[in-house]
Amino acid sequence: MLNLPTPKLGEITAITITSPDLEQSFAYWQQLGFKEVMRMDFPFPWIQISDGALLIMLRKDDTPYIALTYYVKDIDKVVADVESNGIAFIQKPKASDFVKRYLFKSPDGLNISLVNIMDGFAQPPGPTMLTMPQTDYFNPEKYVNQVCGMFGELAMPVADLDQSLVFWKKLGFNELSKMTAPYPWAIASDGLSIVGLHQTKHFTEPTLTFFAADMKGKIEKLKAGGLTGFTEKAGSTNIVLTTPEKQQVNLFSLGM
Numbered sequence: 001m002l003n004l005p006t007p008k009l010g011e012i013t014a015i016t017i018t019s020p021d022l023e024q025s026f027a028y029w030q031q032l033g034f035k036e037v038m039r040m041d042f043p044f045p046w047i048q049i050s051d052g053a054l055l056i057m058l059r060k061d062d063t064p065y066i067a068l069t070y071y072v073k074d075i076d077k078v079v080a081d082v083e084s085n086g087i088a089f090i091q092k093p094k095a096s097d098f099v100k101r102y103l104f105k106s107p108d109g110l111n112i113s114l115v116n117i118m119d120g121f122a123q124p125p126g127p128t129m130l131t132m133p134q135t136d137y138f139n140p141e142k143y144v145n146q147v148c149g150m151f152g153e154l155a156m157p158v159a160d161l162d163q164s165l166v167f168w169k170k171l172g173f174n175e176l177s178k179m180t181a182p183y184p185w186a187i188a189s190d191g192l193s194i195v196g197l198h199q200t201k202h203f204t205e206p207t208l209t210f211f212a213a214d215m216k217g218k219i220e221k222l223k224a225g226g227l228t229g230f231t232e233k234a235g236s237t238n239i240v241l242t243t244p245e246k247q248q249v250n251l252f253s254l255g256m
Contacts, residue, residue: 004191008172010070018061033147052126052144067111149212153196
C-alpha cells in the first residue's frame, strides 16, 4: 500500500454532480455498479450513491456542475487553514444557513467545496486503489465495484503541472507519481481523495477514471446490457462514457 498523508480538508470526500433528473441519473449510475446510500429533499433534492469505495452526491440542479467535496467536522478551522495558505473562497455561507458550504477553485478551475457533516454521512469502507495492496490491482475478484473496476482518479486537464502541484500541496496532497510521457502528468492524494493532473489538451473537463485488469470483459458486458453514450479510445478495451448529466467517465484497461 502507498504511504499516504493524513487528510487536512475533511473526514469524508465525495464527487458532487448536478443533475436535472435525479432518477434518470441514478438509474444510469446503477448500471455502473453504484447503489443508493441515502436521499433527502433538504436543502435541495439529492441522492448519495456509492460503489462501496467512491461516494457520489447527485444534486438536483439544471446547471451542470462537478466538484470535489469534503464533509468536515470542524469546518471553521479548516476554512481558516485554507485561507492561511492564500486561497480565497468564491462562495461562503450566510449566517442563517443551516448547512455551511464553502467553495473555492483550483488554478485550473476545478470546484472544491467544504460542507459541514450532516448526520448519517460516512466514508465508504471499501478498499480503493489508494488503500488496497497493489498486487490486488490485477485480481479482479478483489474489486469492490465488479462492473467498472477500481476508481483511479478524478482527472483534470491543467495548464502548468508544476504550478498545479504547488496548489494541491497547500491542501495537504502528496505527489504519488510524476511522469513526462505521453505528456507531463502526476497523481496526487491527501490520503482520502486522488486527483490526476494532466498537462494536455486531450480532454477539457474533470473526468472520473476507473481501471480494471479485465476491463475488456467489463466493457463487453456493459454493451450487452444496453449501455449507450460512449466512445472507444485506443481500442475496444478503453471507452469514455457520457452520463445523463454530461459527465465524462473513463473506463480504462489497467496498464494503458
